Amino acid sequence: MARHSGRGWYGRMVAAAVGVTAVAAATSVWTAQAGQSSGGTARHGAAAQPAAPQQQKEKVAAVSPVIAHASDGGAHAVNITIDDGPDPVWTPQVLQVLRDNGVKATFCMIGPQAQSHPDLVRQVVAAGHRLCDHTVSHDTTMDKKSEAYQSQQILDAERQITQASGGVQPLYYRAPGGAFTPYSRTLAASHGMRPLGWNVDSKDFERPGTDAIVATVKRELANGPTILFHDAGGDRSQTVAALRSLLPWLKQQGYTFGFPVR
Ligand SMILES: [Zn+2]
Numbered sequence: 011m012a013r014h015s016g017r018g019w020y021g022r023m024v025a026a027a028v029g030v031t032a033v034a035a036a037t038s039v040w041t042a043q044a045g046q047s048s049g050g051t052a053r054h055g056a057a058a059q060p061a062a063p064q065q066q067k068e069k070v071a072a073v074s075p076v077i078a079h080a081s082d083g084g085a086h087a088v089n090i091t092i093d094d095g096p097d098p099v100w101t102p103q104v105l106q107v108l109r110d111n112g113v114k115a116t117f118c119m120i121g122p123q124a125q126s127h128p129d130l131v132r133q134v135v136a137a138g139h140r141l142c143d144h145t146v147s148h149d150t151t152m153d154k155k156s157e158a159y160q161s162q163q164i165l166d167a168e169r170q171i172t173q174a175s176g177g178v179q180p181l182y183y184r185a186p187g188g189a190f191t192p193y194s195r196t197l198a199a200s201h202g203m204r205p206l207g208w209n210v211d212s213k214d215f216e217r218p219g220t221d222a223i224v225a226t227v228k229r230e231l232a233n234g235p236t237i238l239f240h241d242a243g244g245d246r247s248q249t250v251a252a253l254r255s256l257l258p259w260l261k262q263q264g265y266t267f268g269f270p271v272r
Contacts (some may be wrong), residue, residue: 011138015050015116017251019218020228021252022083022153023127024265026087029065029209030170036078037207042247044204048204049127050079052072053174054056054110058214067257072199072202073199073202073204073272074199074204075192075195075196075199075205076195076205076207077096077190077205077207078182078196078204078205078206078236078270078271078272079207079208079209079234079235079236080234080236080270080271080272081235081236081268081269081270081271082268082269082272083235083267083268083269084266084267084268085264086264086265086266087235087265087267087268087269088231088236088237088260088265088266088267088268089235089236089237089268089269089270090108090113090114090115090116090237090238090239090253090267091114091115091116091117091118091142091143091206091208091236091237091238091239091258091270092104092115092118092240092241093117093118093120093144093184093238093240093241093242094118094120094144094148094237094240094241094242095117095119095120095130095240095241095242095254096119096123096127096130096131096134096242097123097127097130097241097242097243097246098122098127098130099246099249100128100241100242100246100249101117101130101133101241101242102130102133102135102166103131103137103241103246103247103250104202104239104241104246104249104253105134105251106149107254107257108137108139108253108257109249110226110254111139111257111258112176112258113267114138114139114140114184114267115137115139115140115267116140116141116142116242116269116270117139117140117141117142118132118143118144118182118184119141119142119143119144119167119171120145120146120147120167120242121143121144121145121146121166121167121168121169121170121171122146122170123189123242124167124170124171124175125156125170125173125174125175126208127174128173128175128176130173131174132174132176134175135175135176139236140180140181140182140269141171141178141181141182142166142180142181142182142183142184142203142206143167143168143171143182143183143184143198144167144184144186145163145164145167145181145185145186145249146162146166146167146170147163148165148184148185148186149186149189150188150189150226151189152186152191152194152259153185153190153191154189155169156216157193160191160194160197161194161197163195164193164194164198164201164203165197167203168180170184172241173178174256180201180203181202181203181204181272182203182204182205182206182270183195183198183199183203183204183205183206183271184205184206184207185205188207188208194229204270204271204272206236206270208236208238209230209233209234209237210226210230210231210236210238210269211226211230211236211238212226212238212239212246212249212252213226214239214246214249214252215240215243215244217245217248218245218248219248220228220248220251220252220255223248223249223252224252224256224259227252227256227258228259228264235258235268239252239253251271
């Protein structure tokens, strides 16, 4: 399901980021109150009409369209990111490991899966984790597709995730397989979702064994703070076990846990 080909992606994302000239256009959005019953999208563009009576105007900080890697937790923090869920088998287990270690993470969700498991989305939010838009179809070639397709993939998933969560919006956008485009980054940023990259691919998706996942993360940690794991797309028991080992180890090494910068 995922496409992970190592450093090449990172280089490509950096190259894409360097090409950015646009600044995030969004300066304000309309935010609906959680639990609104309209069923519509909880947020509209800056040009949207004034909010309906049941909605509440809320200023949301503009975000940059440059792909984020840094942590808001400072120089010795890491960002745990969990992709491709939610999944009824694996997401609860990942949540349990995070809870046991007092760690907050960022969950990059697939829109229709969020729609199918709103209980899990709400558990993620209730535990203090953050949401990230990981599109509708997880198309790792979406950087080769039309702008209309990219828009549909990003904005439909944003709406599905926000509805499932009860009105809590995704704060990030992570392209499947890192298939960002300047267009998709700018679009996501204009909707308040910071494009999100990664520095350390745990390679958990390939199921190399728990020890190998742990070793990969320890070895690659010098690359940067944002670490990629998965809670769906197959048997993720190795991921759960690796997190159970890695989170205490990271603490022992003096790391703290943050969220990706916005
Ligand atoms: Zn993915």
